[in-house]
Amino acid sequence: MTSIDDAYEFRRFLPSGTDVNQETRGWLQADARGFHAKRFTETSLARVSSGLVTDGQTLAGTYARSRQEASLPAEYPVATFASFPKTLNVGGGRMLPAHLISSVTVRPTHRRRGLLRRMMTDNLAVAAAEGFAIAALTASEATIYRRFGFGPAAWTRDIEVSTDARFRLLTVPRGSCDQIEARALTDIGPRVFARFHAGQTGSVDRHVGIWHHVSGIADSDGQEDRSVRAAAHYDDEGVIDGYVSYRVTGDLRTVKLLDFVAADDNAALGLWHYLASIDLTETVTWKQGRLDEPLSWALENPRLLQVRAVEDWLWLRILDPIAALEARPYSSTGRLILRIVDSLGHASGVFQLTVTDAGATVTRDDDASPDLDLDVWVLGSLYLGGADPLSLAAGGQLVEHSPGAVCTLRALLAPDVPVYGITPF
Numbered sequence: 001m002t003s004i005d006d007a008y009e010f011r012r013f014l015p016s017g018t019d020v021n022q023e024t025r026g027w028l029q030a031d032a033r034g035f036h037a038k039r040f041t042e043t044s045l046a047r048v049s050s051g052l053v054t055d056g057q058t059l060a061g062t063y064a065r066s067r068q069e070a071s072l073p074a075e076y077p078v079a080t081f082a083s084f085p086k087t088l089n090v091g092g093g094r095m096l097p098a099h100l101i102s103s104v105t106v107r108p109t110h111r112r113r114g115l116l117r118r119m120m121t122d123n124l125a126v127a128a129a130e131g132f133a134i135a136a137l138t139a140s141e142a143t144i145y146r147r148f149g150f151g152p153a154a155w156t157r158d159i160e161v162s163t164d165a166r167f168r169l170l171t172v173p174r175g176s177c178d179q180i181e182a183r184a185l186t187d188i189g190p191r192v193f194a195r196f197h198a199g200q201t202g203s204v205d206r207h208v209g210i211w212h213h214v215s216g217i218a219d220s221d222g223q224e225d226r227s228v229r230a231a232a233h234y235d236d237e238g239v240i241d242g243y244v245s246y247r248v249t250g251d252l253r254t255v256k257l258l259d260f261v262a263a264d265d266n267a268a269l270g271l272w273h274y275l276a277s278i279d280l281t282e283t284v285t286w287k288q289g290r291l292d293e294p295l296s297w298a299l300e301n302p303r304l305l306q307v308r309a310v311e312d313w314l315w316l317r318i319l320d321p322i323a324a325l326e327a328r329p330y331s332s333t334g335r336l337i338l339r340i341v342d343s344l345g346h347a348s349g350v351f352q353l354t355v356t357d358a359g360a361t362v363t364r365d366d367d368a369s370p371d372l373d374l375d376v377w378v379l380g381s382l383y384l385g386g387a388d389p390l391s392l393a394a395g396g397q398l399v400e401h402s403p404g405a406v407c408t409l410r411a412l413l414a415p416d417v418p419v420y421g422i423t424p425f
């Protein structure tokens with residue numbers, strides 16, 4: 001029988017930057033095909049490739065050893081995979097380096113032969129060896145990644161807000177708003193986002209491609225989007241502390257947000273006040289709204305905010321339970337023994353978590369008797385405090401051996417602020 005290594009070559013390499021070489025070019029075109037996007041143009045290839053270098057991305061490609069007449073060029077991998085480091089805010093402003101995984105595609109003619117499994121297991125092994133305590137991704141489908149130890153850990157809401165004459169805020173926000181050129185967001189955006197990231201538990205730092213998208217420099221097909229508009233919010237000292245970028249849809253009725261970043265709650269309300277002032281429009285839609293959207297409480301009529309969908313956004317995979325659990329802050333003190341099951345082995349074992357006023361210490365003792373049993377994906381879901389241990393226990397995924405252990409875990413993990421993030425990757 002032909003083995004997977006007989007049929008395919010697995011390569012890991014660094015992208016080439018603006019002078020795009022054959023390997024990077026083929027990988028990018030294959031990645032675009034995998035997500036049903038248009039072919040890259042020469043200009044967009046150079047821009048995207050340079051962004052990959054800036055973000056420190058490592059690419060992996062799987063190449064078929066045999067080709068048929070007229071099939072895609074040999075330098076187009078049949079499967080793509082990318083990873084890069086960015087910080088994750090794990091609470092209280094503490095930043096943990098996270099191993100982000102992205103651009104996972106397998107050509108339809110090579111699917112279900114174990115290529116994703118091979119690339120993922122190889123990649124996670126390298127990340128663990130490099131010392132990453134946690135890996136993260138956003139999932140195209142909810143049924144793919146649990147088998148590799150990832151659990152959904154943060155959610156967003158697709159919301160629609162009526163901004164017609166009924167829109168009135170109970171409190172008038174301080175500061176002011178003004179329109180700016182969307183292109184200015186390549187400079188302003190990262191500064192405002194850095195303040196958001198520092199204060200938002202669950203936030204993942206952003207990669208370069210996001211700024212191209214939200215500023216209209218390049219849409220998902222790599223073309224300039226001249227319909228993108230932007231506005232900034234200024235605090236009482238005239239410092240920009242929030243911005244929105246958006247498009248007004250063809251019928252002029254709907255403002256579709258591309259980005260909404262506020263350094264604090266006042267700036268967020270100020271931006272909503274601006275959005276409700278755009279004449280001719282009646283609705284604002286935002287696909288990455290907060291689960292706990294404060295606007296609901298600020299509106300005279302909270303029913304003006306409707307939820308169209310709740311979506312899982314961030315999936316986390318604990319690679320090193322000791323480093324990960326010691327990195328985050330806790331909301332109470334206590335001691336628990338967790339038995340973690342990990343089919344890939346990275347996080348398997350019995351771990352004692354002790355939280356005192358001085359902080360958390362985690363030790364491994366596989367002979368200890370556990371208070372709780374859980375799979376590593378469940379730990380990923382619980383890690384930031386965005387999922388409730390009581391719900392996971394009720395759903396049969398957290399098994400309690402010591403009465404009260406689930407409640408103790410719940411008190412320990414309660415997040416400092418509601419978990420949220422606005423980083424697609």
Ligand SMILES: CC(=O)SCCNC(=O)CCNC(=O)[C@H](O)C(C)(C)COP(=O)(O)OP(=O)(O)OC[C@H]1O[C@@H](n2cnc3c(N)ncnc32)[C@H](O)[C@@H]1OP(=O)(O)O
Nearest residue numbers: 102103104105106111112113114115116117137139140143
């Ligand atoms: C982080 C991101 O980039 S998310 C984007 C993911 N990519 C996409 O959605 C693009 C379109 N889809 C694809 O390219 C492919 O179908 C992939 C990447 C999802 C799967 O690749 P494949 O090589 O077919 O997966 P592979 O054969 O290695 O399967 C691994 C396991 O996942 C399972 N699996 C694969 N795809 C799916 C799916 N869509 N839904 C549920 N299970 C799946 C397989 O059954 C297999 O299970 P097992 O090993 O536990 O028996």
